[in-house]
Amino acid sequence: MKKKDQKEYWRRNVRLLFICMFFWFFFSYVTGIILVDQLNQIQVGGFKLGFWFAQQGSIYFFVALIFFYSWRMNKIEKEFDFNEKES
Amino acid sequence: MELKTLTYIVVGATFALYILIALMSRAGSTGEFYIAGKSVPPLANGMATAADWMSAASFISMAGLIAFSGYDASVYLMGWTGGYVLLALFIAPYLRKFGKFTVPEFIGERYYSKTAKIVAVICLIFVSFTYVAGQMRGVGIVFSRFLEVDVSIGLLIGMGVVFIYAVLGGMKGITYTQVAQYCVLIFAYTVPAIFIAIQVTNNPIPQLAFGGQIEGSTSHLLTTLDELVTSLGFNQYTTGVKSKIDIFCITLALMVGTAGLPHVIVRFFTVPSVKDARTSAGYALLFIAILYTTAPAVGSMARYNLINTVQPGEVGTEAGNLKYIDRPDWMMRWEKTGLVEFQDKNNDGRIQFYNDQNPNYIEQALEYGWQGNELNVDRDIMVLANPEIAGLPNWVIALVAAGGIAAALSTAAGLLLVISSSISHDIIKGVVIPNISERSELMAGRIAAAIAIIIAGYLGFDPPGWVAEVVAFAFGLAAASLFPAIFLGIFSTRVNKYGAISGMIAGLVFTCGYIEYFKGLFLKFLGSPWGENIASNWLFGISPEGIGVIGMILNFCVALLVSHVTSRPPREVVDLVEKIRMP
Numbered sequence: 001m002k003k004k005d006q007k008e009y010w011r012r013n014v015r016l017l018f019i020c021m022f023f024w025f026f027f028s029y030v031t032g033i034i035l036v037d038q039l040n041q042i043q044v045g046g047f048k049l050g051f052w053f054a055q056q057g058s059i060y061f062f063v064a065l066i067f068f069y070s071w072r073m074n075k076i077e078k079e080f081d082f083n084e085k086e087s
Numbered sequence: 088m089e090l091k092t093l094t095y096i097v098v099g100a101t102f103a104l105y106i107l108i109a110l111m112s113r114a115g116s117t118g119e120f121y122i123a124g125k126s127v128p129p130l131a132n133g134m135a136t137a138a139d140w141m142s143a144a145s146f147i148s149m150a151g152l153i154a155f156s157g158y159d160a161s162v163y164l165m166g167w168t169g170g171y172v173l174l175a176l177f178i179a180p181y182l183r184k185f186g187k188f189t190v191p192e193f194i195g196e197r198y199y200s201k202t203a204k205i206v207a208v209i210c211l212i213f214v215s216f217t218y219v220a221g222q223m224r225g226v227g228i229v230f231s232r233f234l235e236v237d238v239s240i241g242l243l244i245g246m247g248v249v250f251i252y253a254v255l256g257g258m259k260g261i262t263y264t265q266v267a268q269y270c271v272l273i274f275a276y277t278v279p280a281i282f283i284a285i286q287v288t289n290n291p292i293p294q295l296a297f298g299g300q301i302e303g304s305t306s307h308l309l310t311t312l313d314e315l316v317t318s319l320g321f322n323q324y325t326t327g328v329k330s331k332i333d334i335f336c337i338t339l340a341l342m343v344g345t346a347g348l349p350h351v352i353v354r355f356f357t358v359p360s361v362k363d364a365r366t367s368a369g370y371a372l373l374f375i376a377i378l379y380t381t382a383p384a385v386g387s388m389a390r391y392n393l394i395n396t397v398q399p400g401e402v403g404t405e406a407g408n409l410k411y412i413d414r415p416d417w418m419m420r421w422e423k424t425g426l427v428e429f430q431d432k433n434n435d436g437r438i439q440f441y442n443d444q445n446p447n448y449i450e451q452a453l454e455y456g457w458q459g460n461e462l463n464v465d466r467d468i469m470v471l472a473n474p475e476i477a478g479l480p481n482w483v484i485a486l487v488a489a490g491g492i493a494a495a496l497s498t499a500a501g502l503l504l505v506i507s508s509s510i511s512h513d514i515i516k517g518v519v520i521p522n523i524s525e526r527s528e529l530m531a532g533r534i535a536a537a538i539a540i541i542i543a544g545y546l547g548f549d550p551p552g553w554v555a556e557v558v559a560f561a562f563g564l565a566a567a568s569l570f571p572a573i574f575l576g577i578f579s580t581r582v583n584k585y586g587a588i589s590g591m592i593a594g595l596v597f598t599c600g601y602i603e604y605f606k607g608l609f610l611k612f613l614g615s616p617w618g619e620n621i622a623s624n625w626l627f628g629i630s631p632e633g634i635g636v637i638g639m640i641l642n643f644c645v646a647l648l649v650s651h652v653t654s655r656p657p658r659e660v661v662d663l664v665e666k667i668r669m670p
Binding site: 006009010013017020021024028029032033034036037040044045046047048051052054055056058059060062063065066067069070073074077082 | 172176
């Protein structure tokens, strides 16, 4: 692969990483810790929302986030026509 | 059938299965011994990683911890799952691309330095042994409670089983037994949880029952629980007492520590490709999440059941408290182990279970004629006693015993393997005898594994009093030393060996020093702990559990700073970094 493509691929990976890190931080630290008292004012079913994020929601979002990243990376790699050799 | 016989059968059957798998997947080469010949399918690796990760602490202790500290225990739930995001995004794919056997090997090559490698090996061995001692202890507890054998005999049996499959099969044997162990442990965890969820809320899915309405009432479980616990002087279940900064830092230290733990990272060396490493991290977290989202539900229901058992009537009325002679069977059984204790302080023959440490509640309690909390329940028994509390059939109890053992053994095996491979591969082959033949190296790996098992067994038999405390230490250490070195090794081409080594040492010394200052683990002979472990003494209000975060920041700063004033890394190292960035 050309040097230019390598740079571009890495740039797009890093951008995707920033996006993922934003959501990672938001759905755990922001909703489950920083704003937990405010969100606890909202009752969803039997849960206070902040508490739900801290003990349930954050975990679901983490799982979704890894699969999202993995799916996007596979797409990017296809675009750049990577044929990963199994080694 | 009698419980004991049934437990023997169930546990025996799972052991037979593990050994059978081990015999079928013997390792023939160092590649198979260290990383299962890079041939593990991502789904299987996900299961193996989940079993590797979920230890005796996750299986036995976590739900109990949540039951007794409510919201504050969220740090473990978020911390021990969110780390997988970091692992999948920043570590696993690149180290898989690097394609070697161990984590110190990466650090050694990336920082072109044997010193860096040796520092990494020391961190790895310390972190892993800390952990493994706790696992062996877990095996011992389960054996002594359910099979009524001596803790030491339980330990010997556990060591024997791990010995067979870790020494013979290496990573290959461990991987496939871990897959089986995952199935056993997740089944054993969710079945009682489902039963209890149905009993309490009439909803079979624990995650939904958690927010459901209590059977026969229109009130929600968590709302009722909040009212119940506060009426007994405890802190509200859904809010915490820890400061925000501390919760934040502990969560972050656990996450970063998770992503820096060698026995977890090395699991991603076993899949066929970079793409598989990413997917497999997703599967791993999915399988972990099944237990981690069930645990808080189990915790809340266990707390509710416990309070309802001892406080069946209105708080403050005489008949509101359970008579000691009417206590349920499970309480009698666990009293024998000393993990449940009752002391009739006001001699009324009834059990008072409340928070006698709450200064605002003392007057109220005196008015009721209560003279102190009379019941102590060890939080570790919550999961193990849960099926008994809920009155579930004996086969479920036997299953929980097998699940607890599976959780402990799978984690122990993973840890023992990274210890033995860092000794045989990084130290013996990497430093002492570089031209060792593959056969001798394999033999060295097996001997190292065997010795590690014996040391681990000894630590489990005679655990230093501080095993529980050093777990926080292990995470803080991984966060402050290994994670930054690996991360910078991939995402920076500028960081050189001087930066990496001084960064690791700075993070290590600071974190160890801080924990030692407040907890006093190793330097007791010099008079540690030197400071009282209370919030007003802590740096920025961060407890020793969360201090790894500051250690990590320090590591990053020192590494970058030192690298910028010293020479660039050589050309071939920059090429290496560029190579591992491409799949």
